[in-house]
Amino acid sequence: MELTFLDWIVFILVLAISFASAWFYAGIKRKNDPKYAYFPWAVLIKLVGGALFTATFFYLYKVGDTFLYFGGSETLSRYFWENPQLYFEALFSGSEETLKLIPGIVYEIPYARTEEEWFMVRILSVFQIISFNNYLLMIFWTSLFSFIGSWKIFEVFNSWFNNVTKTAFIASFLIPTVIFWSSGIIKDSLVFGMIGLAFHSFYKLFIQPDRKYVLHSFLLLFSLWITFNLKSYIVISLVPPLFFALYLQMKNQLTNPFMKRLAGPAMLVVFGVFLSLLVNVLIESSKKYQLDNLEKQARGFHTWHVTTGGSAYTLGEIEYSATGVLSKVPAALNVTFFRPYPWEIRNATMALAAVESIILLILFLYFLFYRGIKSIRFALNDPLFGFTIMFCFILGFRCRIYILQFWSTSSL
Known part of the structure; x- marks a missing residue:
């Protein structure tokens, strides 16, 4: 071509x-x-x-x-x-x-x-x-x-x-x-x-409802359906943050402090149960991400990616169990947001990703040391900020635990 x-x-x-x-x-x-x-x-x-x-x-x-x-x-x-x-x-x-x-x-x-x-x-x-x-x-x-x-x-x-x-x-x-x-x-x-x-x-x-309920409901379901058929793990990663944002929005609408303290945990439990059921349905609907296929798929990705030259990285030895995979959360998120490091650059796209990672690291350190607790409180109260943080963490971990290539760091 x-x-x-x-x-x-x-x-x-x-x-x-x-x-x-x-x-x-x-x-x-x-x-x-x-x-x-x-x-x-x-x-x-x-x-x-x-x-x-x-x-x-x-x-x-x-x-x-x-x-x-x-x-x-x-x-x-x-x-x-x-x-x-x-x-x-x-x-x-x-x-x-x-x-x-x-x-x-x-x-x-x-x-x-x-x-x-x-x-x-x-x-x-x-x-x-x-x-x-x-x-x-x-x-x-x-x-x-x-x-x-x-x-x-x-x-x-x-x-x-x-x-x-x-x-x-x-x-x-x-x-x-x-x-x-x-x-x-x-x-x-x-x-x-x-x-x-x-x-x-x-x-x-x-x-912020604008009364076009039918239109927005259709567009929401349609866009999630298209995404699920293209990359089902994106929807599986997207649903929990959406529910978290909805929970925060409903909790914030309660004006009575006593009711907010009382209803908040109850709403969280209800949302958690419903969310768990929904995510299980999504996983079962996608053969690719059913639990009995995850280990096989992860091993296959890792075997292929570490043999691909130029942009491979490693998270160390991985035990393919729930606790073993979860133990790699810090390393996986570090790769997602803060790598490749400048000395790991091998090509032009990695250089672009490295510059971006440095900027993200500077912003992260700024919020950590200068905003600190305020940022955490904001994330736990603002629906969209909370959604963004949770979605980035879930998707970032999922991608890095499967795909051991820097070229995929910034793609979905």
């Missing part, structure tokens, strides 16, 4: 048109809503991130899941033109059904044999049709998809934290590794978009 000079010219033209359209739209909206002054720059950042992702994988790495996803979705999209009925049957069929429906498709599309990857291929096949099988035009659509999620996160932060628009914009759009990893033809881009949509819908349903 190659990119021509004409491909880049077309992409730059599309980028320019998109930026101009966003600028025009923002000019109308910002009269009543100042945050839209950031809208065109947000669009530009996402599209530039997609271009950087493309250049890195085409001219530096030259291999990766992105090429398998593009090739697989391109092959599937051909059925739309050659046999529309068969295409739509495959589009709405799982991996096992498709292997029976189109014998031999696994030789054309290797990802047809696994459910999550096949789901991604099916979604991308729709993008292929409107992108005329052009990689950079596909990048445009995946970047735009991710932009929706980032903008929704920006809207929530800006609304909840007293219109701190500039800070909310930085947190939502200007984290370097997020710019890079959430704009390419990979699952992370679609998942990032869906997480943002789910977060915003949850906020509008339970934290």
